[in-house]
Amino acid sequence: MIDLRLLRFFIAIFEERNITSAAQRCHVSQPSLSSGLKQLEEELGGPLFERSKKGVVALDSAHYLYPLAVKLVKEASELPGLFKQKAARQKLKVAVMPDLSQRRLAGLLTRINQVVERLDIELVDYHSAADCRLTLDALKREDEVFMPLWSEDYVLCVPKGHHLAQKELVEPEDLNGYDFIECPPCEAHQQTIGLLACADMSLNLVAKAEHKSQVMSLVLAGFGISFLPDGLVEDEPRLELVRFNGPRMYRRIGLCYPSHQTLNPVISQLIRGLSLGQEVS
Secondary structure, eight states: OOOHHHHHHHHHHHHHOOHHHHHHHHTSOHHHHHHHHHHHHHHHTSOOEEEETTEEEEOHHHHHHHHHHHHHHHHHHHHHHHHHHHHHSEEEEEEEOSSOOHHHHHHHHHHHHHHSSSEEEEEEETTSOOSEEEEEGGGOOTTEEEEEEEEEEEEEEEETTOGGGGOSSBOGGGGTTOEEEEOTTOHHHHHHHHHHHHTTOOOEEEEEOSSHHHHHHHHHTTSOBEEEEHHHHTTOTTEEEEOBOSOOOEEEEEEEEESSSOOOHHHHHHHHHHHTSOOOO
16 A cells, blocks of 8 residues: 555655755655655555656656555545544434324425534334334323324325215215225224224224235225325325215324433433424425
């Protein structure tokens, strides 16, 4: 590997065209500079200059090396500053639950970028270790604080052309015996099952899925109908969203952060900044 000090010697000689002037510029003795030039020429495998009584004349090899040497020396001088800039940037790792509205998630990230300066953000899997979590209020842990950000209503979803889509308003009894796709952790689904059970009616549970996006795929495939968050299905043209005559079913999404320890300064900034805004839309 070429010593950057030798490249600096070379640049000075190339620009000064004189060994004595180059030595003075580099604050070294003339013999040291000459020795450094000789070492560089040996490492590169050939002469760079032709000596004369008036100074030195740059050979073709020197003209080829000069822009490369300037670039390398410049980049090396910038490295400490780049590392200082990187170290000065703030860092935040956010665990994001699946099946969120991509539009509202993008809106939240835009606001985060606005309220926290010089931020390096990392979005990780929901079950990964993180500084904070974007999740449902129902999934808040005992040692966390929940900061609400937006809510999503559950809507009855059927494939395009489904006969339920022809109804202006679907009554609970219209769902009796219907093929239904369940997401077992979902409160809205359990609420619907309970609502029908109170009237001695039931759904025909034909399929289950762990995530809402999987439920949506099953609905689109014709396995049955289901309730899904409006934010998740807002950009899916193959689904019909049907009005349902029942109690409002919704979920609240927000930021969960630790309550039992000194807050990450970035999270403190984030909470202050988000508190000044309106609900993410």
